[in-house]
Amino acid sequence: MEERTFNTAGPQIPADNYTIDPLSRFDLDDILMLIRQKRYFVLHAPRQTGKTSCLLALRDYLNKEGKYLAVYANVEGGQALRNKVKSVVGTVVDTISRELRIIVGNNSYNCIQEEAKKMESGAVVAEYLTQLSMAIDKPLVLLFDEIDSLVGDSLVSVLRQLRSGYANRPAAFPQSVILCGVRDVRDYRIVLSNQDIVTGGSAFNIKAKSLRLGNFSKEEIHDLFMQHTHETGQEFDEDCFPIIWSATEGQPWLVNAIGLEVTSNMCENRDRSVRITPDMVERAIENIIYRRDTHIDILINILKEDRVRRVIQPMLANSYNASDYLIPSDDILYAEEVGLIMRERGKPRRISNNIYRQIILSELKPAQVS
Ligand SMILES: Nc1ncnc2c1ncn2[C@@H]1O[C@H](COP(=O)(O)OP(=O)(O)O)[C@@H](O)[C@H]1O
Ligand SMILES: [Mg+2]
Structure with missing residues (x-):
């Protein structure tokens, strides 16, 4: 057998990679309870924390246990389509459908996909999930990954469609939905194509809870x-x-x-x-x-955002306490959710680790602070 290695490319494959049991990284009992209680909830963490590895392990655990049919769907395919709602919802349905085929091992539910996609209205996802939930003999658990790769009208459409069937669960809608991404859905500020702004919290006001996946101990x-x-x-x-x-x-x-x-x-x-x-x-x-692997490169790109600079630069100048009231709290929350800074009760904010600190120091010289 080939030696296992440390993994730096995508989700864990325990047979190939040294792995911390993903199911030990969150409170599995808590998650199982939320699923039993038919909740829709959020699991979020910065990039490359192990979210996808955890979702895939949870899916396999649930399917092995056998009470639910669990389907994982990564919706990042909708990212490039931006505000083209009809294409995005079509892609979402295609993705769920493909993953479902892998889980059940056959094409028996393909006609539901085709029927739903014929619909004229944009409510293709809701229609598909309704028909699918009715067709399968177990409650459906849907694990939506990279939900925040969807933007604007498309994101709002998907969130609202999930809300629209909520009352019909579990017989005619998923028993439980986990939305997984970097930010907590509540914190999304979604800009629509007509320039209206909707908050994630209002588009998806059925969310029961937000769980955050932490770092390794x-x-x-x-x-x-x-x-x-x-x-x-x-x-x-x-x-x-x-x-x-x-x-x-x-x-x-x-x-x-x-x-x-x-x-x-x-x-x-x-x-x-x-x-x-x-x-x-x-x-x-x-x-x-x-x-400068991708992980570091993306970090450097995030540092170019004004809302991030507003938080980081005073920290470099060591003036974060004095000027705290000048920094919008949304900016601080964002810097925390993307994993750049850490906040602990009663302590000043700090950069999340020494590697990030060194990169930040070389990218944003304290001298730039006016
Ligand atoms: N259970 C785990 N054990 C060891 N390393 C892990 C584990 N989960 C994640 N990692 C590390 O994190 C990286 C990203 O994992 P992934 O599941 O794709 O995270 P995310 O979906 O949060 O971006 C992996 O390439 C690996 O380096
Ligand atoms: Mg992922």
Whole structure:
């Protein structure tokens, strides 16, 4: 068997990647209760935290358990279509349909997809979910991923369609829907094509709860690296772990990026008899910052947004307490939801981890603060 590795590209495949059990990363009992209670709710976290890995594991858990039919649908395909509502809702239906075929292993529900898409009104998603819920013999649980890749009229249309059938669940609409994305739906400020602004909270006022997926704990980081040690024999000096912690504070992609860099991109360490030392980890971190993988690149793009600068620049100048009242609270919430800053009760805001801090410092020089 091929050695497993640290994963830095997309959702986890436990057979190929060292993995923290995704179902242990949230309160599974809480989620199962919400599903039992027929709730529609939100799971959100910054990019590359493990949302998709968690949803896929939850889907498989539910389908194995057998009380519900759980379908995962990633709606990012609607992103490029922006305000073209009819195309977006069509894509959403196609995506659910395709995923459903994979789960049930046949085409038996295809006619529902075709019938729904013939509809003249835009309510194709609601129609499809109604017909589908009635046709299957178990309550449907729908896991919608990357919901915030939809924008404007299309997003509002999908949210309203989910609301429109809500009263008919579970016989004629999904028992439970989980909307997954970076931001909490409540916080969306959706600009329609007629320039009206709708809040996510009003378009989707049936939401019961928002759960946020957190970062890895120190123990989880250790556990992940020990999987490598157990499977390859390669050891890590214990002094590596405080460095990995302060560099990442448990951000899952960053943690894996260090693991991959230090055990396989750094050629000299592919020899598993080499013991990994703190200075090797430091070098791995420098390489990651320098190389600017997509994760880092997107971070840099986010830093170009005015609403982010308004929050970050005073922090660099160390003046966040004095000027706090000048910073719109929506901006602070945004910076937190995208994972740039952390807030803990009773403590000043801070940049989420040392890697982000270094990147921010090189992108936004404190000198730029007027
Ligand atoms: N359960 C896990 N165990 C170990 N690493 C994980 C786990 N879940 C996520 N990761 C890390 O996070 C990255 C992104 O995972 P993904 O599920 O695609 O997150 P998201 O959907 O939040 O962007 C993975 O490539 C991996 O580096
Ligand atoms: Mg994802």
